[in-house]
Amino acid sequence: MNVLALEPWYGGSHRNFLDGLVRHSRYEIRRITMPARFWKWRMHGGAVTIARKALQEVHAGFAPDVLFASSMVNVPAFLALTRRHLGRIPVVYYLHENQLTYPISDKETRDLAYAYINYLSCLAADRIVFNSAFHYEEFMRALPGLLKVFPDYTNLSTVQEIREKSSVLHLGMDLKAHDAFLEPDHAFSLNPAAPAIVLWNQRWEYDKNPAAFFRLMSRLDDSGHRFRLILAGKHFEEQPNEFEQAFERYAERILHYGYAEDFEEYSRLLHRADIVVSTAIHEFFGIAVMEAVYCGCHPVLPDRLSYPELIPDSHHRPLLHAPVLYKDYDELYGIMSDLLAGRERPLPPVVLRSMLARLDWTTHVDRYDELLGALMHENPST
Numbered sequence: 227m228n229v230l231a232l233e234p235w236y237g238g239s240h241r242n243f244l245d246g247l248v249r250h251s252r253y254e255i256r257r258i259t260m261p262a263r264f265w266k267w268r269m270h271g272g273a274v275t276i277a278r279k280a281l282q283e284v285h286a287g288f289a290p291d292v293l294f295a296s297s298m299v300n301v302p303a304f305l306a307l308t309r310r311h312l313g314r315i316p317v318v319y320y321l322h323e324n325q326l327t328y329p330i331s332d333k334e335t336r337d338l339a340y341a342y343i344n345y346l347s348c349l350a351a352d353r354i355v356f357n358s359a360f361h362y363e364e365f366m367r368a369l370p371g372l373l374k375v376f377p378d379y380t381n382l383s384t385v386q387e388i389r390e391k392s393s394v395l396h397l398g399m400d401l402k403a404h405d406a407f408l409e410p411d412h413a414f415s416l417n418p419a420a421p422a423i424v425l426w427n428q429r430w431e432y433d434k435n436p437a438a439f440f441r442l443m444s445r446l447d448d449s450g451h452r453f454r455l456i457l458a459g460k461h462f463e464e465q466p467n468e469f470e471q472a473f474e475r476y477a478e479r480i481l482h483y484g485y486a487e488d489f490e491e492y493s494r495l496l497h498r499a500d501i502v503v504s505t506a507i508h509e510f511f512g513i514a515v516m517e518a519v520y521c522g523c524h525p526v527l528p529d530r531l532s533y534p535e536l537i538p539d540s541h542h543r544p545l546l547h548a549p550v551l552y553k554d555y556d557e558l559y560g561i562m563s564d565l566l567a568g569r570e571r572p573l574p575p576v577v578l579r580s581m582l583a584r585l586d587w588t589t590h591v592d593r594y595d596e597l598l599g600a601l602m603h604e605n606p607s608t
Contacts, residue, residue: 227602230315231291232281234272235298237262239397240322240462244296247400250591253598256288258316265298268345269325271535273303276474280304291602297321316601319351322397322510326372327364327373329433329508339374349384351475353601354392358532361510362394366432378386395593396536397511401520401586411587421452422566424480425499425523430461430469430504431574438505438555439579440468444475445559451566454514456482456499458492459514496521500572501565505558512536520582526561538581547571 229251234242236259248255260272284290293315301319305312323566326339331467348354356362366389373380398456424443428434446453455476457469462486473483486492494572502518502525509515509531516536517526527533529551534542543549548570564570584590 227253227291227597228289229292229294230258230283230288230312230596232269232276232280232293232295232299232304233254233257234276234297235265236264240296240298242400242513243322243397246587247591247594250398251598252409252591252595255282255294256290258283259560266337266340268298269300269340272298273300273307273548277304278305280308281311286524289566290315291599293317294598295319295347297347299347300343301350304403305350316604317350317353318353318597318601319347319353320355320357321361321365322357324361324365326370327508331432338372340377344387345369348388348392352391352604353597354363354388355395355398355597356392357395357511359394359535360532361529362392366392391475393597395597396590397513397517398587398590399513399585401517401582403489403587404493404496404517404521407497408584409494409497411598421454421479422500423454423456423498424562425456425502425518427458427459427495427496427502427518428504429458429459429514433506433508434459435505435507436468439503440472442503442505442562443472443561446477446566447475449563451563453566454479454481455541456495457479458482458484458486460485460496466539493521496523499523501526501562503558503562504533506531509533516582516585518579522578522579524548524565526558526565526573527551529553536582541573541577542580544573546553547573 231244233240238571239514240262243258248257258276260268292310293312295317297320301317317470326344330336356365366385369388370382373382373527417489426439430436454474457472457480473480486495494516499518500517500523504515505525506528511532515525515527524538527550534551537550542551548565551560552561565572
């Protein structure tokens with residue numbers, strides 16, 4: 227079976243996901259991509275370029291059985307531009323994110339034009355797939371509100387149509403690639419001479435709420451708790467002030483500061499850390515945190531967003547180890563205080579690795595192949 231994958235935002239997590247799918251799927255997947263920049267222009271105008279590239283592949287002899295489009299694709303525009311050759315090919319629309327519920331800062335105003343592109347793409351697709359149940363539920367709750375903004379012919383009945391052809395399929399990740407840099411002798415340190423290492427490996431942006439993280443670390447520091455920090459994660463030209471302030475306060479305790487672009491360096495940092503904390507306001511999935519957990523970091527995560535579904539229920543509040551999920555800021559502080567003081571035991575690295583191994587592409591790709599194969603068989607005319 228042949229699959230034509232459409233990705234106007236070929237960078238970061240979108241690129242890693244698509245490359246993993248191509249590498250592990252039993253099907254022939256041909257990538258049609260554009261560089262990951264100018265996201266608004268990609269959603270508006272990317273369909274023209276993607277359509278022309280797709281037609282070049284078709285004219286060169288590639289006959290797709292399924293189209294696999296990311297959430298940055300304007301699916302109706304793409305189909306209109308390729309209808310003579312691809313008009314009857316079934317479409318999977320995979321939502322890494324959406325522009326209806328994507329968090330914006332207080333300085334921004336949401337442009338509903340991009341949310342409407344997501345809505346129209348859902349209508350045009352044969353199958354819609356969300357990367358988490360949280361993402362799916364949040365989008366479906368918000369969709370009626372988007373349609374009600376408009377003066378008439380709001381077509382609210384289409385919400386149910388979209389719901390009926392939607393499903394959830396967690397991201398696949400190359401987790402086992404981190405095994406090459408595992409240090410067997412590393413374990414969570416309760417030695418006061420070598421305080422535990424707390425990791426931040428998420429994007430340095432407001433939706434990950436670094437202000438709350440550093441407020442937590444300051445409170446722990448003021449209470450006399452000892453720790454060291456690894457501050458990794460991607461950041462852009464304007465980084466939150468909290469990171470610069472943290473660098474000044476914790477300079478001697480910061481083991482790494484800045485984006486680790488090299489995979490080996492990044493993986494070694496994850497293996498070196500003991501605890502990964504999320505204070506995120508919003509998270510459609512949470513790749514960075516899941517990578518850290520797989521590499522042996524005890525997670526301390528909000529009991530909301532996508533985290534409760536990604537962490538097995540049996541490990542939310544394990545009897546003999548520190549809780550993984552917290553309800554509020556005070557509970558977050560309490561868990562971290564107990565971990566740093568040695569009053570609570572972290573989950574063993576071998577347990578952390580095993581509970582996320584199901585998301586590794588080597589096994590998880592079967593779910594994607596089942597989805598693609600089923601869609602082709604549902605549309606025998608293709």
